[in-house]
Amino acid sequence: MRVPARGRAGGKVILLGEHAVVYGRPAVASGIPLGLTVEVTAGRGPALRADAPFLADDPRLPALLARAAEAVGLDPAEVVGTVESELPPGRGLGSSAALAVATLRACAAAAGRVLGRDDELALGRRLEALFHGTPSGIDPAAAALGGCFRFVCGEPPQVTPLAIARPLPLVVAFGDAPRSTAAAVAGLRARWDAERDAVETLLDATAAVAEAGAAAAVSGDLDALGAAMDENQRLLAALGVSSPEVEALVAEARRAGALGAKLTGGGAGGAVIALARDPEPVAAALRRGGSRALVIAVGAVGEGGS
Ligand code: PMV
Numbered sequence: 001m002r003v004p005a006r007g008r009a010g011g012k013v014i015l016l017g018e019h020a021v022v023y024g025r026p027a028v029a030s031g032i033p034l035g036l037t038v039e040v041t042a043g044r045g046p047a048l049r050a051d052a053p054f055l056a057d058d059p060r061l062p063a064l065l066a067r068a069a070e071a072v073g074l075d076p077a078e079v080v081g082t083v084e085s086e087l088p089p090g091r092g093l094g095s096s097a098a099l100a101v102a103t104l105r106a107c108a109a110a111a112g113r114v115l116g117r118d119d120e121l122a123l124g125r126r127l128e129a130l131f132h133g134t135p136s137g138i139d140p141a142a143a144a145l146g147g148c149f150r151f152v153c154g155e156p157p158q159v160t161p162l163a164i165a166r167p168l169p170l171v172v173a174f175g176d177a178p179r180s181t182a183a184a185v186a187g188l189r190a191r192w193d194a195e196r197d198a199v200e201t202l203l204d205a206t207a208a209v210a211e212a213g214a215a216a217a218v219s220g221d222l223d224a225l226g227a228a229m230d231e232n233q234r235l236l237a238a239l240g241v242s243s244p245e246v247e248a249l250v251a252e253a254r255r256a257g258a259l260g261a262k263l264t265g266g267g268a269g270g271a272v273i274a275l276a277r278d279p280e281p282v283a284a285a286l287r288r289g290g291s292r293a294l295v296i297a298v299g300a301v302g303e304g305g306s
Contacts, residue, residue, distance in 0.1 A: 001074065002112050003041040007105025010035035011087045012094035012142030013172060013264045013273050013298065015217070015225075016232050017210035019188055019241055021136045021153055023200075025207035028162070028214045029138050030298035031146035032172070036085035036098050038106040040065070043080035048103070050083035055099075060130050067130070068103045071123050072111040081106060088292075090178025092265015097139030100127035120144040121159065132182060147301035150214050165220030167297035169279045171258070173249055173286040174271040181266025184241050191240060199239065206235045226259025226275045233262035241267035249286060250274075256285035 010031040017027025038048070046069060048061040055061060061083075066076035081103065087095040101124040108115050115123070124140030136153040145161065148168070152158040192199045213228030233250055236242050246263045253261035253274035261274035276282045283293040 001042055001078070001110045003110050004039050005041075005106050005109035006037055006039045007102045007107070007109060008035055008037045009098040009101035009105060009143040010146055011098050012139055013170065013271075014092075014138065015148070015168075015264075015273070016213040016228060017206055018263075018265055018267065019185070019236065019239060020203045020206035020210070021138055021151065022185060023192070023203050024153060025203055026150055026152050026210050026214070027136075027138055028148065028150055028210055028217065029142045030148040030168075031142045032093070032296055032298060034086045034093070034294070034296070036083060036087055036095070036102050038081050038083050038099070038102040040079050040081040040106045040110050042078055044077070045069070045079040046076040047080045048083060049081070050085065052083070052085050052089070055083060055085070055089070064100060064103055064127055064130055065107070067127055068100075068107040068123075071104065072108045072113055072115075074107055074111050079107065079110065088174060088178075090180070090270070091174040092181065092263070092267070092270035093172070093174070094139040094142055094265070096131035097124065097128045098143045100124050100130070101140055101143035103127070117144065118156070122156065145301045147299050148217060149301060161301035162214060162218055164217045164300050167299040168217065168222070168225070169276060170296050170298060171253065171274040171276060171279045171283045171286065171293050172264070172271055172296060173253070173274070173283070173291040173293040175245060175269070175291050177269060179266070179269035184266040184268040187268075188239055188241060202235050202239050206232060209235065222259055222275060222277060229260030229262045229273070229275060230254075236263055236267060243267070243269045245269055246272055249289070249291060252285055252289055253282050256282040258282050
């Protein structure tokens, strides 16, 4: 083994199309610069330790390390690792998928291997399933790619990097309380079972908005992208996955000059993103309300990100 070996992967924001992506509609997402690092070394394994309290005693961590080690031909009984994370958990910023991809990269490096993008996508998705039943796979795709892409779930998923004209200035804001993506996904599934036609109409409308927003991102039309984000937020609220906290943050971001704002990820609380030509005043307004707010720029795949 070539140890110690490190692997890093970023979190993500879904710019357009979360939830609808679970029902086969296209979504647009991007990796973000905030991420986490896993370091593996030789020892009595599989053991994966994290400093963050939310992960400290999580029994899924050794299972993740064991599967990642096996996937690259290492003996899990001989590998131990540590996690250092900058990503807040449970806010819809893709911390589980980043953990899966970073662990995989660290194990691959220890095995002296470099995984191709397709292998990373497929394995990252399998490993993320340890944390979330049957995810669409958009989070590990973002962790693996780093930049902006269009995504349609499937076996294999369609992942199309977007050649966006210029980096997109975003504010990412979130509060103190983690929430459950699985619960939001299950709630929408129950509604889809009960009122399929109405929900399908909203999902089709979301798909159209995601395609319009993808085209706007590629051409650098920030006004049109902002309008698509606002429309997507209205549809997410109609689907029942927004929350009063999210609506308040979105309204505040728009008052402070955002071109568009919406929840990102599972919703029902969690993180909000706002697109703004001048993001600092928007971030400041959201911080005054008690949220954490980060200013980031998301770019094309290969331009940075994670
Ligand atoms: O909350 P997150 O970061 O796990 O994002 C979930 C995105 C959903 O579309 C709601 C679910 C999925 O599997 O795509």
